[in-house]
Amino acid sequence: MLRIAVPNKGSLSGPAAEMLHEAGYQQRRESKELRIVDPENEVEFFYLRPRDIAIYVSSGRLDIGITGRDLLIDSGANAEEILPLGFARSTFRFATKPGTAGGVEDLVGRTVATSYEGIVAKHLADKGVDAAVVHLDGAVETAIELGVAEVIADVVETGTSLRNAGLEVIGEPIMKSEAIVVRRTGADAEEPKVQQFLRRLQGVLVARTYVMMDYDCRVEQLDKAVALTPGLESPTVSPLHNEGWVAVRAMVPAKEAQRIMDDLYAIGARAILTTAIHACRL
């Protein structure tokens, strides 16, 4: 049975459960459940604190886990990213009161408050900046107002939390993060159960980002049409009863679907349809 760690709280928890559900796995019915078995899929899910997931996986007790890239790096655990999942996207940045500092080089001798000491200490060391780091569990934006630190380093998504605290980012982003699948560094990459799990999640990612497009076009326009809809491998082209016409079917990125439909129409394609993809194996 494959043993998988899933975030039990916070920003990662809801979207991770939703993705697993879309991939056909059973998920817990209430938020107090700590583990469930999905016998049909031969998987056991453990609901753990997101910060602890890379540590469990590195110990070898659990096969894989879903966590944030920033949490993996911060933990220093012996685990590696095997698949980015496209949700809980954020950047990790320094911020201060306006006018306090221009970049990381100005942080010498200052105190930085953060929940991600591992990332911050390493970044400061890489830049050769000697600054103190104080650990706080959360709501670090308030640390400056209350005199615990002059600088913070935290997750930034929309920037609303920083703005509300009267802070502004300084320097370049320290890192970009999103939800990821992790496993123990160097674990068997070909393990069939792990591969099947990854294929299911990849199927969800594709179903979320692509739509199926069907249209009819004249044979003379086929090359131009196929250039607009190359598909993942190559489009399916079938003859129509009306001579001189073909039906074309290809997957296209959902974000570009409307523009592609306009372009196909402009070269004479007709009966252009898009449909959602519910599940997929590439």
Ligand SMILES: Nc1ncnc2c1ncn2[C@@H]1O[C@H](COP(=O)(O)OP(=O)(O)OP(=O)(O)O)[C@@H](O)[C@H]1O
């Ligand atoms: N506002 C946000 N937008 C996108 N991703 C976020 C946001 N806040 C945290 N994350 C991401 O979620 C992960 C942190 O999860 P975690 O559950 O520890 O913190 P949280 O979502 O801040 O929850 P809490 O602080 O309530 O425990 C990190 O990968 C982080 O990048």
Ligand SMILES: O=P(O)(O)OC[C@H]1O[C@H](OP(=O)(O)OP(=O)(O)O)[C@H](O)[C@@H]1O
């Ligand atoms: O840029 P924004 O869209 O405002 O998002 C970033 C904020 O979201 C998270 O906080 P959370 O609500 O999880 O509280 P926490 O600080 O206690 O972790 C993070 O720690 C930032 O404070």
Ligand SMILES: [Mg+2]
């Ligand atoms: Mg938080």
